[in-house]
Amino acid sequence: MEISCPSCGKMNETSPCLRCGCDLATLFNLRHAAEQALAEATRFLRDGEMADAYGQASRSWELRHSAPAAQLAFLAAIGMADFPGALKWRQRRGAFNS
Numbered sequence: 001m002e003i004s005c006p007s008c009g010k011m012n013e014t015s016p017c018l019r020c021g022c023d024l025a026t027l028f029n030l031r032h033a034a035e036q037a038l039a040e041a042t043r044f045l046r047d048g049e050m051a052d053a054y055g056q057a058s059r060s061w062e063l064r065h066s067a068p069a070a071q072l073a074f075l076a077a078i079g080m081a082d083f084p085g086a087l088k089w090r091q092r093r094g095a096f097n098s
Contacts, residue, residue: 003027034064041072050079067093 006012018069021054030071041056054076060069074089 001028001031003031034060034066034069037063038066038069038086041069041076045072045076045079048079050076054080054082054085061092065092072090 001041002011002013005012005020005022005024006027007022008017008020010019012018015028017024019066021033037056037060041053041060044050044053044056053074054073057069057073060066061073070089070093074086074093077083077086077089
């Protein structure tokens with residue numbers, strides 16, 4: 001997984017930045033936590049535990065705005081019959097289509 005250095009823009013796979021030496025460890029930790037929450041949301045969704053899936057997808061979104069997080073939250077909201085919430089997540093997911 002690569003992260004763009006916020007200081008110089010170089011793509012990096014490890015910390016510190018290979019170009020400017022900026023410490024990227026926190027960004028890598030946030031990305032990892034978002035991916036873990038997304039994996040948990042997927043597992044909960046498959047198990048039919050919609051509220052837990054929604055919570056983990058929302059957590060993933062808070063850590064890193066991603067289309068997969070919005071999509072899982074959308075599906076979990078539909079599963080809970082939370083249609084206003086589903087619409088909110090659909091709009092967030094749509095921002096990645098433009």
